[in-house]
Amino acid sequence: DTVMTQSPDSLAVSLGERATINCKSSQSVLYTPNNKNYLAWYQQKPGQPPKMLINWASTRESGVPDRFSGSGSGTDFTLTISSLQAEDVAVYYCQQYYNTPRTFGQGTKVEIK
Amino acid sequence: QVQLQESGPGLVKPSGTLSLTCAVSGASIISSNWWSWVRQSPGKGLEWIGEVYQSGSTNYNPSLKSRVTISVDKSKNQFSLKLSSVTAADTAVYYCARVSGYFDWWGQGTLVTVSS
Numbered sequence: 001d002t003v004m005t006q007s008p009d010s011l012a013v014s015l016g017e018r019a020t021i022n023c024k025s026s027q028s029v030l031y032t033p034n035n036k037n038y039l040a041w042y043q044q045k046p047g048q049p050p051k052m053l054i055n056w057a058s059t060r061e062s063g064v065p066d067r068f069s070g071s072g073s074g075t076d077f078t079l080t081i082s083s084l085q086a087e088d089v090a091v092y093y094c095q096q097y098y099n100t101p102r103t104f105g106q107g108t109k110v111e112i113k
Numbered sequence: 114q115v116q117l118q119e120s121g122p123g124l125v126k127p128s129g130t131l132s133l134t135c136a137v138s139g140a141s142i143i144s145s146n147w148w149s150w151v152r153q154s155p156g157k158g159l160e161w162i163g164e165v166y167q168s169g170s171t172n173y174n175p176s177l178k179s180r181v182t183i184s185v186d187k188s189k190n191q192f193s194l195k196l197s198s199v200t201a202a203d204t205a206v207y208y209c210a211r212v213s214g215y216f217d218w219w220g221q222g223t224l225v226t227v228s229s
Contacts (some may be wrong), residue, residue, distance in 0.1 A: 049219035
């Protein structure tokens with residue numbers, strides 16, 4: 001299995017400040033023939049299903065605010081919230097879809113400081 | 114707008130079989146997508162259970178493979194999950210989702226509790 005490890009487990013950020021979440025995969029999720037990273041980021045608020053924010057490591061889903069951005073390649077990835085808003089309080093997960101079983105990181109809880 | 118809706122018993126007895134259905138609207142289950150089940154134990158992270166294609170082809174999480182069956186019903190535009198020999202460890206919110214590689218559409222989830 002491809003193990004996904006996120007850091008930190010939680011972080012508290014002041015409104016308007018930057019939040020950075022890291023995700024590391026135990027093996028590369030970069031498919032060389034098409035140069036695509038099979039990595040997605042999700043946001044989950046209490047009582048709701050996960051919502052996909054970013055796919056292919058850096059492609060923002062339609063309707064997702066541009067303060068959310070994804071970067072990285074191979075085994076190391078980052079989700080950045082450039083200016084934290086109150087509505088961004090949630091748990092964030094990375095997920096690889098390079099192979100099966102599909103695997104998720106353990107989640108990072110983002111709170112307001 | 115794709116919508117997925119899980120349905121099934123919210124309480125299952127230990128050693129019994131958990132059975133859930135996911136009704137799909139706004140999209141055809143006869144498409145190039147796979148259709149998946151994901152679960153989340155209370156206060157925990159997300160665990161992929163498995164997926165099915167319109168042809169009936171399946172992929173399962175090895176950790177659950179011996180107990181899981183996922184099937185598709187093209188006539189009803191839905192797919193189903195069966196998990197046998199359940200224990201308290203299978204208590205979770207079960208989500209169905211559409212697979213486009215990533216999970217782009219999710220149901221609201223249904224809580225299944227395993228208890229006598």
